[in-house]
Amino acid sequence: xxxxxxxxxxxxxxxxxxxxxxxxxxxxxxxxxxxxxxxxxxxxxxxxxxxxxxxxxxxxxxxxxxxxxxxxxxxxxxxxxxxxxxxxxxxxxxxxxxxxxxxxxxxxxxxxxxxxxxxxxxxxxxxxxxxxxxxxxxxxxxxxxxxxxxxxxxxxxxxxxxxxxxxxxxxx
Amino acid sequence: xxxxxxxxxxxxxxxxxxxxxxxxxxxxxxxxxxxxxxxxxxxxxxxxxxxxxxxxxxxxxxxxxxxxxxxxxxxxxxxxxxxxxxxxxxxxxxxxxxxxxxxxxxxxxxxxxxxxxxxxxxx
Numbered sequence: 350x351x352x353x354x355x356x357x358x359x360x361x362x363x364x365x366x367x368x369x370x371x372x373x374x375x376x377x378x379x380x381x382x383x384x385x386x387x388x389x390x391x392x393x394x395x396x397x398x399x400x401x402x403x404x405x406x407x408x409x410x411x412x413x414x415x416x417x418x419x420x421x422x423x424x425x426x427x428x429x430x431x432x433x434x435x436x437x438x439x440x441x442x443x444x445x446x447x448x449x450x451x452x453x454x455x456x457x458x459x460x461x462x463x464x465x466x467x468x469x470x471x472x473x474x475x476x477x478x479x480x481x482x483x484x485x486x487x488x489x490x491x492x493x494x495x496x497x498x499x500x501x502x503x504x505x506x507x508x509x510x511x512x513x514x515x516x517x518x519x520x521x
Numbered sequence: 522x523x524x525x526x527x528x529x530x531x532x533x534x535x536x537x538x539x540x541x542x543x544x545x546x547x548x549x550x551x552x553x554x555x556x557x558x559x560x561x562x563x564x565x566x567x568x569x570x571x572x573x574x575x576x577x578x579x580x581x582x583x584x585x586x587x588x589x590x591x592x593x594x595x596x597x598x599x600x601x602x603x604x605x606x607x608x609x610x611x612x613x614x615x616x617x618x619x620x621x622x623x624x625x626x627x628x629x630x631x632x633x634x635x636x637x638x639x640x641x642x643x644x
Contacts, residue, residue, distance in 0.1 A: 452571060478575030479582060485600035487559050488572055 383493040387499045390493075393485035398450055398458070398472035409471060415520045416495040419469070420454045420481055423461035431507035432465050438513065439468035444520050448472035451489050452482055494519060504517040524527050544584060551590055554607045555597065564607065 393406050411414050421436060422430040422443055439446050448469035450458050453476075462469075484493065487505060493514060494502040502519060504512055537554045552566035557573045565580075583593050596604060603609040611619055 452575075477578050478571060479579045482572075482575050482579045482600070 353403040372482050387435075388485070390495055390498050390500060391480075393480050393483050395475065395480060398448070398474055401474075404473060409447060409473065410495055410498060410516075413431070413497050416445045417444055418449060418484070418493040418495060419446060420449045420451050420475070420484070420486055420491045422451045422455040422489045424453065427507040428490045429465065431457075431490055431492075432468070434508040434510075434513045435468040438465060438516065439470075441517070441520070445470045449475050449480060449484075451475050452478050544556050547586060547590065548577070548581055551584075551593055552577055554594075555580075556607055558601060558605060 371458060390406065390410060395404055395406070396402065396434070397404050407458075417435075417438060435446060446469050446470070451470055473480075481491070484491075485503075490507050492504040492508060492512075493500050494504075510518075532620050535569075549566060553564050554578065555564045557564040557565050557568040557570060559572045560568045560570045563573075565576050569591075582594060588596070598608065603612075603614060607616050609618070
């Protein structure tokens with residue numbers, strides 16, 4: 350009896366290990382922690398992109414309008430890919446698109462907007478990347494849908510057809 | 522009088538320098554306990570990614586604002602979750618993580634103890 354338990358136990362253990370690792374093969378190896386939805390937006394001081402006037406986040410996100418905060422940079426290639434979706438959304442009137450220019454060179458960023466058009470209602474600067482951290486962001490591009498000073502949806506990485514549709518659904 | 526002036530300014534200089542060094546050390550200590558979320562397997566201190574560099578600046582800023590080490594951890598945990606800390610606190614999400622080694626230790630100890638007792642009995 351005793352001799353039989355051991356091989357069964359061994360096979361059982363190894364099959365569990367095999368199963369776990371086999372499952373793990375299909376998962377992405379980049380772990381992004383779960384995001385608690387409906388987080389309050391941070392409060393920060395920054396400068397407006399064109400005028401360089403000082404501006405506080407209270408003056409940007411006002412009332413119960415929908416705001417789409419998009420963190421972008423001219424050096425970020427996926428930002429170029431998602432640009433057309435932002436242009437699409439900028440035509441919607443009930444949603445204001447706010448740009449956060451992340452660690453960028455002003456002239457390059459300006460050229461980016463001249464060449465690809467400007468979907469943003471307002472752009473502010475984040476030269477050292479600390480405001481992105483205040484948002485709980487990882488890098489560029491990243492997009493937040495905001496209403497009533499709360500983050501309703503957080504999108505890591507570039508926008509796509511499906512996400513565009515989701516945003517439109519949420520802001521109906 | 523002049524010597525006294527020199528002495529005082531010297532002491533002040535040393536004091537400033539040492540306190541500055543202390544702050545820097547604390548900053549390093551904190552960033553070593555933070556996981557770089559986009560370059561996984563590295564701490565924020567070791568990494569040179571955009572994310573890690575911003576985080577280093579932010580930690581320095583928060584220290585200057587008067588936050589202590591614990592407050593900074595709480596602040597970052599709220600934004601990025603437990604995963605950003607290399608040393609997560611004891612909570613209902615992590616009790617399994619903390620208790621598992623102890624359980625394994627006790628379990629292993631019990632097996633060894635049993636074997637020893639059995640052997641003694643045989644003898």
